[in-house]
Amino acid sequence: xxVTSRGVSRRRLLQLAxxxxxxxxxxxxxxxxxxxxxVKVGVLLPYTGTYAPLGEAITxxxxxxxxxxxxxxxxxxxxxxxxxxxxAPPKGPELTTKLVQGExxxxxxxxxxxxxxxxxxxxxxxxxxxxxxxxxxxxxxxxTLCARNIFRTSFANGQVGLATGTAMAxxxxxxxxxxxxxxxxxxEFVEGFADNFKKAGGQVLKNIEVPFPNVEFxxxxxxxxxxxxxxxxxxxxxxxxxxxxxxYAAARLGASIPLWGPGFLTDGIESxxxxxxxxxxxxxxYADDVDNAENKAFRKAFQDAYKAAPDVYAVQxxxxxxxxxxxxxxxxxxxxxxxxxxxxxxxxxxxxxxxPFRLSAANNPVQNFYLRELKDGKNQLIRTTAxxxxxxxxxxxxxx
Numbered sequence: 001x002x003v004t005s006r007g008v009s010r011r012r013l014l015q016l017a018x019x020x021x022x023x024x025x026x027x028x029x030x031x032x033x034x035x036x037x038x039v040k041v042g043v044l045l046p047y048t049g050t051y052a053p054l055g056e057a058i059t060x061x062x063x064x065x066x067x068x069x070x071x072x073x074x075x076x077x078x079x080x081x082x083x084x085x086x087x088a089p090p091k092g093p094e095l096t097t098k099l100v101q102g103e104x105x106x107x108x109x110x111x112x113x114x115x116x117x118x119x120x121x122x123x124x125x126x127x128x129x130x131x132x133x134x135x136x137x138x139x140x141x142x143x144t145l146c147a148r149n150i151f152r153t154s155f156a157n158g159q160v161g162l163a164t165g166t167a168m169a170x171x172x173x174x175x176x177x178x179x180x181x182x183x184x185x186x187x188e189f190v191e192g193f194a195d196n197f198k199k200a201g202g203q204v205l206k207n208i209e210v211p212f213p214n215v216e217f218x219x220x221x222x223x224x225x226x227x228x229x230x231x232x233x234x235x236x237x238x239x240x241x242x243x244x245x246x247x248y249a250a251a252r253l254g255a256s257i258p259l260w261g262p263g264f265l266t267d268g269i270e271s272x273x274x275x276x277x278x279x280x281x282x283x284x285x286y287a288d289d290v291d292n293a294e295n296k297a298f299r300k301a302f303q304d305a306y307k308a309a310p311d312v313y314a315v316q317x318x319x320x321x322x323x324x325x326x327x328x329x330x331x332x333x334x335x336x337x338x339x340x341x342x343x344x345x346x347x348x349x350x351x352x353x354x355x356p357f358r359l360s361a362a363n364n365p366v367q368n369f370y371l372r373e374l375k376d377g378k379n380q381l382i383r384t385t386a387x388x389x390x391x392x393x394x395x396x397x398x399x400x
Contacts, residue, residue: 092119161192
């Protein structure tokens with residue numbers, strides 16, 4: 001074969017030119033690999049510390065939902081990128097930035113601790129990334145700091161407090177002492193409770209606050225014993241809730257001063273507190289015995305997969321993926337179509353294990369609330385205390 005002075009034969013040059021012409025005649029197409037690119041879901045949750053069990057429950061439910069769908073939603077494979085936020089608010093900005101700018105996630109989910117969520121949501125608003133909050137209840141997330149790209153599948157702290165205040169007043173309780181961790185969530189749970197409880201004629205004798213995440217409760221319990229209220233309304237969760245409920249029982253207060261709280265006081269710790277938790281009453285947007293097909297199927301699937309019963313945190317994680325699937329379906333599986341995805345999620349309505357689920361104008365759940373009593377290691381459903389109960393969304397201007 002004759003080689004040109006440039007090292008390529010004349011025949012080969014003609015072949016290359018012909019190939020180029022053939023390629024240029026074909027219509028341009030996106031590579032198949034690009035079309036199959038997974039949707040990356042950033043997950044910012046606590047996997048160590050007091051709230052680790054909550055983060056694990058949420059994660060398990062999200063992964064189980066996607067697994068039941070064959071690993072994809074709206075025809076797109078889902079990849080989870082998980083980071084441990086340690087329930088440490090100072091780490092919120094750095095870790096959120098790592099997920100959004102470093103990992104280039106398409107969707108952001110998180111978190112449990114309200115302080116971390118507030119830091120996370122600031123970046124989410126600035127970046128415009130679709131964000132689903134599967135637990136943190138800071139009121140401002142769906143009140144003054146609401147955004148069209150931020151959605152909650154859990155609750156607002158004040159919303160749960162409001163529902164509990166009404167239920168305790170309906171139970172004939174008049175004089176209450178509140179006891180909580182002193183941080184954003186604790187303050188808001190108490191404020192919501194006190195608002196409706198006082199409107200119904202109740203009296204809050206004293207609000208006892210314990211520094212977060214301190215679990216030394218003896219001083220608080222001694223004060224409760226000296227005041228002798230009709231009942232105590234308390235908010236703790238995770239390991240702190242286990243310690244408080246056990247200490248309350250050890251102080252033998254339950255017989256004369258019933259212990260009440262938002263459902264997080266007992267959810268996920270039923271086995272850990274054992275008989276010492278019997279009689280604790282709580283109000284929440286979920287109960288194990290909610291009688292619908294979705295709850296029965298969900299509980300069986302979770303139990304089969306993890307050999308453990310699901311709790312409210314798992315429900316919130318499960319519904320986060322239900323909501324995301326609705327958004328991705330409306331966007332044709334393209335997470336880059338944020339306007340379409342956000343619009344569909346804001347209008348979503350579906351059947352959840354908790355009952356009917358939809359979002360308010362502030363993107364916060366409108367949902368039922370249930371009165372439960374912990375007995376024999378289970379939060380037993382007593383009755384539905386409120387239906388289609390919505391947080392007021394004070395300060396949110398999305399509907400304007």
